[in-house]
Amino acid sequence: MSHDHPEQIHHMGLSSSGHPFRNDNDFPLTCWQSMEIAVRELLIEKGVLTSDEISRQIDAMDARSPANGARVVARAWVDESFKTRLLANGTDACGEMEFDIGPLNLIAVENTGDVHNLIVCTLCSCYPRNLLGFPPDWYKTRAYRSRAVVEPRKLLREFGVELPKNATVRVHDSTADMRYIVIPARPVGSELMTEQELARLVTRDSMIGTGLPLEP
Amino acid sequence: MNTGIERRWHDMGGLDSGPVPMEEHDFAIWEKRVDALMILCGGKGLFTVDGLRRALEDMGEEAFEKHTYYERWIAAINQNLIEAGVYSIEELGEKMEAVSRRGDTYGEAQND
Numbered sequence: 001m002s003h004d005h006p007e008q009i010h011h012m013g014l015s016s017s018g019h020p021f022r023n024d025n026d027f028p029l030t031c032w033q034s035m036e037i038a039v040r041e042l043l044i045e046k047g048v049l050t051s052d053e054i055s056r057q058i059d060a061m062d063a064r065s066p067a068n069g070a071r072v073v074a075r076a077w078v079d080e081s082f083k084t085r086l087l088a089n090g091t092d093a094c095g096e097m098e099f100d101i102g103p104l105n106l107i108a109v110e111n112t113g114d115v116h117n118l119i120v121c122t123l124c125s126c127y128p129r130n131l132l133g134f135p136p137d138w139y140k141t142r143a144y145r146s147r148a149v150v151e152p153r154k155l156l157r158e159f160g161v162e163l164p165k166n167a168t169v170r171v172h173d174s175t176a177d178m179r180y181i182v183i184p185a186r187p188v189g190s191e192l193m194t195e196q197e198l199a200r201l202v203t204r205d206s207m208i209g210t211g212l213p214l215e216p
Numbered sequence: 217m218n219t220g221i222e223r224r225w226h227d228m229g230g231l232d233s234g235p236v237p238m239e240e241h242d243f244a245i246w247e248k249r250v251d252a253l254m255i256l257c258g259g260k261g262l263f264t265v266d267g268l269r270r271a272l273e274d275m276g277e278e279a280f281e282k283h284t285y286y287e288r289w290i291a292a293i294n295q296n297l298i299e300a301g302v303y304s305i306e307e308l309g310e311k312m313e314a315v316s317r318r319g320d321t322y323g324e325a326q327n328d
Contacts, residue, residue, distance in 0.1 A: 029320060032290055036253075048257070054256065058245075061252065
C-alpha cells in the first residue's frame, strides 16, 4: 500500500502553489477513479499504451506552464521581427523557441493602448495548453464561458481589470483547432529591463486577457 | 422567430450567469492520468477530440453540474474506447470490480 503524495494527508493545508489540495489518494475511491484505473490498465493489457508513455505524457504536460508563454511574450516585446512572426503564425514562432505546440493553430493577439483582447471557449474548454499548461478552473466554468462574450468589461472588473472607457475590447472564442494567446502591452517603465526580467512581469492571466502584466 | 435551430446546453455563450468562481485547485494524479489518456489515445487515432466532445455534450447539462471536469472526461474517453472496440463493456465491468476490491482509497486501488 503506497501513497503517491503522503503530504496530501494534510488535506486542510495549501500546496506549494497556494491552492487547496484536491481529495485524491487518501479519500474513499470514487467510481470515476476506479474507471480511470480500469481504462488505463485495459489499454496497457491490450498493448495500446505502455505505462511509460503515460508517465512521459504527464511529465510533458507538467513541464508546460505560464512561464513558457511569458518567455514568448518577453521575446516579442524586445524583438520586433519575432513579434511579427508570432502574430503571423503563433505555432511556428513558439517552435523557434522550442515550445512544441503540436498540430494546434496558435493565434497571438496583441494588446495595445487602444485594444484589449480576451480569450474564452464558450463551447467547452479550449485553451493554449500546449504552451501554458492546464487552464485555470474558472476558465471552464459556466459563468466565465457565458459572460465573456456579452459583458467582458464587467467580467474584467471581477478580475480587477478596469479598462479605459474608449478602449476596444475584442473577445476571441476558441475552438479545438484554434487557440488564442494574448500578447499584453509592454508595461510603461520597463524600457531598460532585459528579456529575462521582462518575462517575470508576464502573468498567466495577462496572456488570457483577464489580467495585466505586473508593474516593473 | 423560430429558426429551427435549437441551442444545446453546452452552447453557453451570452447566457445569464453569476459571478465567476475564482477557486483553483492542483490537479490530482488521477486527473492528470485521465488527461494523458485522452492525448495519447487521440495521438494513436483511436478517437478524436470531436468524439470526446460528442460524448461530453450528449451527457447533458446535469452531468456538467454534478460531476467534475475529469470525471466527465473519463466517462467520455471510456465511451469512445468501447465504441472503437478497444475493449468491451463486460471487460470494463470486470476490471472495475477487481479495482475496487483492491482497497478503499485511490492510493490502494491504483496497483502501481
